[in-house]
Amino acid sequence: MEFKDFQIGGLHIALPIIQGGMGVRVSTSSLASAVSNEGALGVIAAVALGEGQDGTEQDYRERSSESLKESIRETRALTKNPFGVNIMCALTNYDDLVGVAQDESVDVIISGAGLPLKLPSLVKNIKTKLIPIVSSARAANIICSMWQRKHKRLPDAVIVEGPLAGGHLGYSREELADKENFSLDNILQKVIAVVRGFETNVKKIPVIAAGGIFDGKDIARVIRLGAGAVQMATRFVCTDECDVAPEYKQAYLTAEKEDIVIIQSPVGLPGRVIRNEFVKKITQGERMDFGCKYRCLATCDPKKVNYCIAKALISASRGLMDKGFAMCGSNAYRIKSIVSVKQLITELVNDTREKLGDASMVF
Numbered sequence: 001m002e003f004k005d006f007q008i009g010g011l012h013i014a015l016p017i018i019q020g021g022m023g024v025r026v027s028t029s030s031l032a033s034a035v036s037n038e039g040a041l042g043v044i045a046a047v048a049l050g051e052g053q054d055g056t057e058q059d060y061r062e063r064s065s066e067s068l069k070e071s072i073r074e075t076r077a078l079t080k081n082p083f084g085v086n087i088m089c090a091l092t093n094y095d096d097l098v099g100v101a102q103d104e105s106v107d108v109i110i111s112g113a114g115l116p117l118k119l120p121s122l123v124k125n126i127k128t129k130l131i132p133i134v135s136s137a138r139a140a141n142i143i144c145s146m147w148q149r150k151h152k153r154l155p156d157a158v159i160v161e162g163p164l165a166g167g168h169l170g171y172s173r174e175e176l177a178d179k180e181n182f183s184l185d186n187i188l189q190k191v192i193a194v195v196r197g198f199e200t201n202v203k204k205i206p207v208i209a210a211g212g213i214f215d216g217k218d219i220a221r222v223i224r225l226g227a228g229a230v231q232m233a234t235r236f237v238c239t240d241e242c243d244v245a246p247e248y249k250q251a252y253l254t255a256e257k258e259d260i261v262i263i264q265s266p267v268g269l270p271g272r273v274i275r276n277e278f279v280k281k282i283t284q285g286e287r288m289d290f291g292c293k294y295r296c297l298a299t300c301d302p303k304k305v306n307y308c309i310a311k312a313l314i315s316a317s318r319g320l321m322d323k324g325f326a327m328c329g330s331n332a333y334r335i336k337s338i339v340s341v342k343q344l345i346t347e348l349v350n351d352t353r354e355k356l357g358d359a360s361m362v363f
């Protein structure tokens with residue numbers, strides 16, 4: 001079995017690895033370009049880029065769009081290879097951000113945290129490939145059927161994000177506890193079966209597995225199950241090129257398995273994070289001091305939540321871990337050192353090739 005290049009709607013990616021988008025300000029141009037330069041697909045996260053300065057909601061929206069534009073241009077200056085932008089459906093300025101990504105002709109838009117049902121109506125440019133993130137075969141079916149019926153377009157690939165992923169999760173707490181039925185492998189196979197039903201001789205839709213994929217053994221396992229590629233995020237946090245403050249990376253390096261916990265996020269979904277004093281306080285219901293000027297999330301009611309997730313994540317990305325927390329996948333505690341993106345990707349490719357018994361890729 002081969003671990004080889006793949007196509008996203010005709011766009012050639014040399015290695016079947018996507019670096020998952022990580023907000024807020026975790027996957028920026030520095031990480032995304034380094035990943036793309038190694039032949040995988042680097043991804044910038046578009047969430048809350050305009051957050052953290054004063055002004056009106058309109059100012060926030062303009063700043064967010066402008067920052068995304070700058071980030072795309074910076075990435076383009078740093079790599080000649082394709083890269084993507086991750087835009088969460090739950091954002092109130094979703095349409096603006098998709099508009100910026102389209103105007104800048106980004107290669108790929110990846111969209112989850114809700115069903116990106118209107119994404120094709122916002123992107124007329126077929127150069128920009130569209131990849132929804134799903135948590136179930138049902139969601140994959142709804143998206144493919146609706147895109148086909150209403151927009152005469154199908155996804156160029158589909159990412160299945162399983163319950164072990166980092167960040168926000170498309171599963172209830174009960175589903176997360178039901179490890180047998182809600183395993184990535186199970187859901188992946190069901191999504192592949194649905195997506196195959198929409199493919200034609202000319203339209204292929206690779207299904208990309210995400211969530212808890214840590215090493216070559218994991219990659220080989222999902223490739224054998226029919227995944228066309230993997231999306232990995234957590235492992236890319238502890239790289240030299242990831243822009244977060246050293247304190248954020250340190251939280252990963254010192255985390256024990258039991259420190260990785262699920263919280264209820266103001267996004268309206270459970271989220272996986274590294275427990276610290278701030279997490280203990282918000283879990284106990286303590287109300288943090290915050291004002292909401294911008295309503296960045298459509299799904300957040302600032303009157304009901306006890307902290308602002310944008311503020312918490314920005315603080316953490318700057319190293320202020322007493323004012324926020326790091327999001328992470330379930331395997332973050334296994335990371336023991338900070339490496340370069342090149343080292344990480346080389347290790348993943350060689351390990352996968354060995355596990356697949358594939359001599360085709362020589363690094």
Ligand SMILES: Cc1cc2nc3c(=O)[nH]c(=O)nc-3n(C[C@H](O)[C@H](O)[C@H](O)COP(=O)(O)O)c2cc1C
Binds near residue numbers: 161168327
């Ligand atoms: C720090 C962090 C931030 C994330 N932010 C986003 C985000 O902004 N949008 C999104 O769709 N997914 C986000 N994710 C999910 C990842 O893109 C990815 O699909 C998932 O974490 C894969 O699992 P892994 O981390 O175990 O490899 C985030 C994950 C992490 C670890």
